[in-house]
Amino acid sequence: MASNPPAPEAPFVPGQRSPETFGFGTYRTDEGPWEEWNPTAESVRPVRGKHRVAKQRGGGFARSSTVLGVGVIAAVSAGGMASANTGKAPVSISMPDLPSVGGLLTEDDAPPEPAPALSSFGTESDDTAQGGAADAGEALRSRIMAQAESQQTQIEAKAKVAAAKAEAAATAKAEKEAKAKAAAAKEKAEAEAKKKAEAARLAELAKQYTLPTSSYTITSTFGQAGSLWSSGYHTGLDFAAPTGTLIKAVHSGTVTEAGWAGSYGYRTILTLDDGTELWFCHQSSISVSVGQKVGTGDVIGRVGATGNVTGAHLHLEVHPNGSADGIDPMSWLRSKGLNP
Template sequence: MASNPPAPAAPFVPSTQPFGFGPGNDEGQWEEWNPTEESLRTVRGRHRVSRQRGGGLARSSTVLGVGVIAAVGAGGMASANTGKPPVSISLPDLASVAHVFDGGSSAPKGSATALSDVGVSTKDAAQGAKGAGEALRDRIMAQAEVQRVQIDSKAQYATEAAFAQQVGQAAAQAEKDAAAQAQAAKDKAQAAAQKAAEAVKLAKLATQYTLPVVSYTITGTFGQAGSMWSSGYHTGLDFAAPTGTLIKAIHSGTITEAGWAGAYGYRTILTLDDGTELWFCHQSSINVSVGQKVGTGDVIGRIGATGNVTGPHLHLEVHPDGQATGIDPAPWLRGKGLNP
């Protein structure tokens, strides 16, 4: 390949300018260059850069521009990383520093741009774009809103849980009260049923039992104290009536004794099927004999005043299972549907 011939060297002329660059200057020795046709010819493969006055200023301007851009980048990173509110740093517009790069002598007046808006174009700003500081602020506000919503949700859940617990307790209490009322009603109904059943039973027994005397007056009750009785108290129930008044069998049974019994006078003992003994005392006469079967209402004797008495009456005693000590005849008769 053919190569271009080297450009002729320009003649060296010492500087005679009092303000020119002298030896030891950063730009070196200044020299005058008079272009010729040969020196203006394009050299292939090479780019000639001629020296010019103010070259040092251009190179210094380039360094200044790089420093400004580095400062802007460092400020943006600090604003985004520290989480602190962005500090407004005035940054000259590119138009205001263009003369540094193009060698102009006059600098046009430019506008200052806040650091938080660096990197946001006019079009982005018109569409709602935000700088690093505003974006960080929005993220912090969004996180605070999420936390507030979580706290409100927890408080609402706690309130709903407490309300549900109160409702459950009220329902449980209401159920308990209803159960108690139902049990009370059931018990009352059972008591009424038992009472009705008892009434039916007594009515049925009343057809099987009868009082020993039809017309009478109660003159002595069980347990009365007095010297008239050898035991110190009255052991039976007295039915006062005129001598000769009929005495009837209270219930069906067997005559197990009939005759004289000392202080009891003439006495008849009627033994029921369940073993209960009924004593009929102070009779004026006896109409039955030992071993005789009698039914309810059969005449077994007549009222008298025999034995230890003060007047004619029937002394009735009740001895369950043939015991020597008797019980109060009044409640026993009421248990059979009879009201003495």
């Protein structure tokens, strides 16, 4: 035997009250329920006045369950407000303070009092953006100009430092050259003065000294090597002259030797006041004796060819302080202002 299915429950009827109450023991006349009201352009008269709101394009947020009005957009997102997009430049949007929907739907033809502007973000944001961009551009320009001026200042400072260094270097170089020239001039002057003084001294000495003979020729000098000399080199200065040519005392002194001396032939030794010995060798004759004092230019003998010789000549040796080894007679004579 088949059973009938249970009958479906009746749908909810808006005008029917529920036997249950919410928070109260009985029904309240101010609780409703109400039917949903969807206003349309024909049922709601547009708000008259100075400010009109463009027709809504795009989505937005509803304020609770209350409809603010046809064509009104109040978009609140991420702490900012969006202005209505009308296709034109952003304009200031202001809204009256609406305490309830009923005030918007009044039948009174008198326009509501203008309310203070709710937002002028559209125009102010552009102006602020333009002003901020202008300020940023001006700040960038100021920084660039400051950097350029700083670089120019640094370049000028470096140029001044380089110029100062170059000038200092040029000045130092000029001073150095001037000092060098002055030192060279001073040195040259001193050398010339010294040379003049030496010439004067030698001229004075030349009056006190004289060459040993005249009409001569220098044939052998000091230190010259050869087998003709027993020592292997020449120990004096040879004045070749004819036999009998006069031999003179070079300087004043005392005769310490006069006679035969082997390979030197006839020899006269004249000791000067400073102890220097002058040897006059190979003489043909001797005109002085030992212990005799002579003066500069006095005749002490004659040129000859006695002893170990190859021809007539005067062999002159110089021995400082009576030493066995002699020195160069040419240098010694020149030191006395004489030029053989």
